[in-house]
Amino acid sequence: MHPLGHHKVFENNVQAIDQMLDFLRLHNVTKVGLEATGGYEKLCAYTLLSHGFEVYVIQPRWVRDYAKSLGIATKTDKIDCSIISRYVSNTDMRVTPLKVSSIDCLKQKLSRRNQLVEIAKIQKTQAHQVTDLSIIKQMEELLAVLQNQIQVLEDEVMELVDKNQELKKKYMSITSIPGVGAITAITFICYLPELGTLQHEEISSLSGVAPFNRDSGFSKGKRCIQGGRSQIRKILHMCILSAQRYNSYIKIFFDRLYNQYKKPYKVASTAAMRKLLILANSLVRDGRLFTEEYSPKTVSI
Known part of the structure; x- marks a missing residue:
């Protein structure tokens, strides 16, 4: 935590993030920097955003380059945290605040829908190779659940598009x-x-x-x-x-x-x-x- 120098470790789960929110509020923190970790940072980032914090997701290479510019060659989790906090605090650095948009929500729902479609394809393929009636029944029940969830996600996606005039206009042009x-x-x-x-x-x-x-x-x-x-x-x-x-x-x-x-x-x-x-x-x-x-x-x- 810059410039106070406080350091505390939290796990990446809902309960621990709630504890982190209390810790940040206790020290009057308004801006938070996170290192991009292939999507694992999203739960924390979006939770912080929903609670009014200004969030910056920074590429690991930027953090390392900034550390080198400060003459810091050593790399530990504690040092990286210090570097990230200094990076975000430095007004000369070009970091853009993360924002939750309709597209972020669409991406998550579309990604999940595509995952379920692939699972359903696998189930259908395997069903042709099974002769046990009890297993076939299980597969049919699972396919019904998957199809229902896919339909729910597609409905939610369309609802998001309908609520956003810019996205709806783009959607209408493409689907025409x-x-x-x-x-x-x-x-x-x-x-x-x-x-x-x-x-x-x-x-x-x-x-x-x-x-x-x-x-x-x-x-x-x-x-x-x-x-x-x-x-x-x-x-x-x-x-x-x-x-x-x-x-x-x-x-x-x-x-x-x-x-x-x-x-x-x-x-x-x-x-x-x-x-x-x-x-x-x-x-x-x-x-x-x-x-x-x-x-x-x-x-x-």
Whole structure:
């Protein structure tokens, strides 16, 4: 605790965090710094936020670099706590306060929904290999529970979207595209909040569907995609399978590449993914809904 120098250890559970809140209030603390630990810090961070504290989640590398700048090479939990508190207290440091947003809640619910969907898939696959009637009954009961929980989470997600006009407007623009469903739109909203604010090349690169040159001198290498946000790339791949059937805008584009120009399936599919993403980016940017006549000049690839 800076500058008082107090140090106290708390476990990362609800009861211990409540005790920590009392400890912080006792010493009139208003700002709290936490080191990012792959999500394990979220329970503490959101609890602190809900009780009015100003919370900063700091990357471990920043903490180490700051310690080195102070000439501190030793690393212990106690020293790290001291460094983090000094880092947050230093007004020259560019740390942004953490805020709880609708997207944070959406992400948690969407993540849990996706987990349950995967569990349900496993149960369905295993059910085909079981002959014991009692086990089959257990699996059917478990599947019913999973389907119910999935539906509850999807309803809660839609309720959050309906309550937020900005998210609802974005959701309506994305789902107006034939072949793009609710889960795809929610995934875009959660994992690609920049949609509608960036140039098409930037949003494609961010999503991992932009081809990168591999040229040197007179040699021209293959254009390959790399990096990007795996959640967006995965949902785009699934979405394209649907869009090829129900979206003439995408189907014509894909067929021209695959059938007319004889491009490999993966190349044509990735190009169609990029086309769909750029279309969604244009619609969200313009605040418009998709129509068959909608063909923005900037959507060419």
